[in-house]
Amino acid sequence: MTSSLIPTLAGHYYTDPAIFAREQEAIFERMWFCAARGSDVGTPGAFRTVQVGRESVLITRAADGRARAFLNVCRHRGAQLCVEESGSVKRTFKCMYHAWAYGLDGKLVAAPNLVKMPDVDRVEYGLVNVHVREWLGYVWVCLADEPPSFEADVIGACVERLGDLGAIDRYDLPSLQVGRRIRYDVRANWKLIIENFMECYHCSTIHPELVHVLPEFAGGYAAQYYVGHGAEFGRDVEGFTVDGGAGVTTIGTIAPEQDRRYYAVTIKPQVFVNLVPDHVIFHRMYPLAADRTIVECDWLFLPEVVASGADLTNSVELFDRVNRQDFEACERCQPSMSSRAYARGGVLVPSEHHIGAFHQWVTDRLPPIRDK
Numbered sequence: 475m476t477s478s479l480i481p482t483l484a485g486h487y488y489t490d491p492a493i494f495a496r497e498q499e500a501i502f503e504r505m506w507f508c509a510a511r512g513s514d515v516g517t518p519g520a521f522r523t524v525q526v527g528r529e530s531v532l533i534t535r536a537a538d539g540r541a542r543a544f545l546n547v548c549r550h551r552g553a554q555l556c557v558e559e560s561g562s563v564k565r566t567f568k569c570m571y572h573a574w575a576y577g578l579d580g581k582l583v584a585a586p587n588l589v590k591m592p593d594v595d596r597v598e599y600g601l602v603n604v605h606v607r608e609w610l611g612y613v614w615v616c617l618a619d620e621p622p623s624f625e626a627d628v629i630g631a632c633v634e635r636l637g638d639l640g641a642i643d644r645y646d647l648p649s650l651q652v653g654r655r656i657r658y659d660v661r662a663n664w665k666l667i668i669e670n671f672m673e674c675y676h677c678s679t680i681h682p683e684l685v686h687v688l689p690e691f692a693g694g695y696a697a698q699y700y701v702g703h704g705a706e707f708g709r710d711v712e713g714f715t716v717d718g719g720a721g722v723t724t725i726g727t728i729a730p731e732q733d734r735r736y737y738a739v740t741i742k743p744q745v746f747v748n749l750v751p752d753h754v755i756f757h758r759m760y761p762l763a764a765d766r767t768i769v770e771c772d773w774l775f776l777p778e779v780v781a782s783g784a785d786l787t788n789s790v791e792l793f794d795r796v797n798r799q800d801f802e803a804c805e806r807c808q809p810s811m812s813s814r815a816y817a818r819g820g821v822l823v824p825s826e827h828h829i830g831a832f833h834q835w836v837t838d839r840l841p842p843i844r845d846k
Contacts, residue, residue, distance in 0.1 A: 480830040483837075485816035488663040488808065494764040495528075496840050497664075501743050503527035503617040506628050508745045508758050510613045511652060511772060514560065515541060518578060521567075522560045525760055526617060531604055532556055532567070533613055536578040541608055543615045544601035549582065550574045555601070567601075576601050610747075611648035611774075612756070631741040637702035642739070644728045645749055650774035653753070654790045658769040658797060662804035663811070664744065664761040665836065667769065670800050671738070671746050671757075673826045680799045683792055687711050687718050688736055694825045704735030704749075714750040715788035721752040722779045722789065742835065748793065752776075755793050765808055771797060 487493055509524045510533050521534040523546055530546035532555060548555050548569040555567050555576070566575040566583055575584040580601035588594060605616040607624050614628065623630075632642045660667060670676070677684060677691040685692045688705040707714070713721030714736065724733070728751060737749040748755035753775045760768040773790050810816055822830055 480822040480827055482819040482822060482829075483665070483833050484819045485811040485813065487836075488666060488811035489764055491764050493840070494663075494761070497836070498527040498761070500839050500841055501836070502761065503529065505618075505622060505743055506607065506614045506616045506624055507743070508612050508741070509533055509543070509615045512541065512608055512611050512613055512648070513652065515613065517562070519563045519565065520560075521556060521562065523556050523558065525762060526615060529617060530554060531615055531617075532601070533606075533615070534563075534567075534578055541606050541613045542578065542580065543604035543606045543613070544576075544580050545604060547602070548572075548574055549599045549601065550585070610642070610756075611650065612758075628741055632739055632747070635701065635739045636737060641702070641729075641732070641737075642747070642749070644732065645725055645754055646727050647754055647756075647774065649777065650725075650754060651777045651780045652772050653775040653780045653786045654773040656771050656790075656794060656797070658771065658801055660767045660769055660801045660804060661765060662767060662801070662808040663764055664759055664767045665832075666804040666807055666811075667759060667767055667801070668740065668742075668832065669829050670804055672740060672829055672832065675823060675825050676803065680803060681796055683716055684796050687714060687792065704732065704737040707734040707736075713752065713789070714792060716791040716795065717788060719788060721750075722784055722786070723776055724751045725753075725776060742832075752779075753789055757797075769797070769801070 503526065507526050509526065509531060510522045514520070514522045515533055515535045518535050518537045518539070521532060524531050524533065531543055532546040533541065533543045536542050546555050548571065550569065550572055553569050553571040555569055566577055568575040573586055574582065577583045580603060582594070582596040582600045605618070605621045607614045609628065614624070629639065633639050636642055674691045675694045678694065681691070687707060689708045690705050708718065711718040713719060715721050733751050739747040741747065744759035744761070746757035753773055756772045756774060758770045760770070762768060771793070773786065773793070775786065
C-alpha cells in the first residue's frame, strides 16, 4: 500500500551555508524581489539600499519620476557607494573614496581628472543597472540579465490565489499609506518563515487573538488553502483588531463579498500580502544567512486615516502579536534543523500538504553542487 505521508525537506536545507548560497544565486538573484515601498523613494534623489541575494542594491527615483535601481558599487575601485540604509541626495551619488559621482540615472557625471581620461565612457562606466517594476505601491527588482515574466511570477501569484486580479486591485494598494512599519530580526531560515505563513495547523496552538477574530482558523486550514477563499470574521467581531473591536475606515473600493474577510497571498520568494477590509499588511523578507532573516512589515491604511492621526494600535497589535508568535516558533525550530533527529526531515499532515509543493519548488530551482 502506497503511503500518503509527504516528507519535509531534510534538516540541512535550513542550516547548510552552501545550500543558502545556491538559493541566493538561483532564487533571490534570478526572481523578482520586492525591495521597498515606493514612498521610501518618493522624490528624486531619495534612496534606499537593500540586500538582494549576495548583492547590495541601491534604489532611487530619477528626475523623470521613475524608480531606478543599481548595484551599489562604484565602478572605479569597487567601493560601496552608499553605506546608509536610506537617505537623500540632490543630484548625484558620490563615492567617498575617490569622489567619482553618478547621476540619478546611473551615468558617470564627474570624477577627478576625468577630462584627462577620454577613454572612460560615462555610460559604460556608469552604475550597473538592475531591472525595476513598480506594482502595488512597491518597487520590485530583478538581478537576472533576462528577468522572468513579472506578469506570470508576481501578478500571476495573486491571480492564482485570489481567482482574479481585480480581487487585489480593489484594495488600491498604491494609494494606501504606511501607518506603521516594524522590522523583525528573525534567527531562522527564510523557508521556515514561508512554511509557517502558508499553514494554519499551528493557529489554534499559538494564535489565540487571531483565532478569536477568524474562528475557522481553529480547524487548521489556512486561508491560502482554497482559491478565492477568505476567512470570515467571527460573529461578535467588528474589525481586524487585537480585541475584535471596531477598526478604522473601510477601504471603499473593496467588493461586498470582501467585507469582513481576511485573505492571504504568498508571492514567492519573499512576500506575504494580508488583505482585510480597512487595511493591508505587507511583509517582505530579506534573507541574510542560513539562520537569519530580516522581515519588514508595513501596515497600510487609507491616506485620510493616517493623516487624521487615528490611533492604529489595536489594528497593528493584532498582526504584530501574530508575527512575534510565528517568529518565536520559527526560532524554536531553527536549532533543531541540525539535530540528528531531523537529519531526514519530518512529515506533513494533510492540512500542510501544499507545503510539499513549496519544497518541490525550492529543490527544482537549486542547481547541482559543482565539483571543486
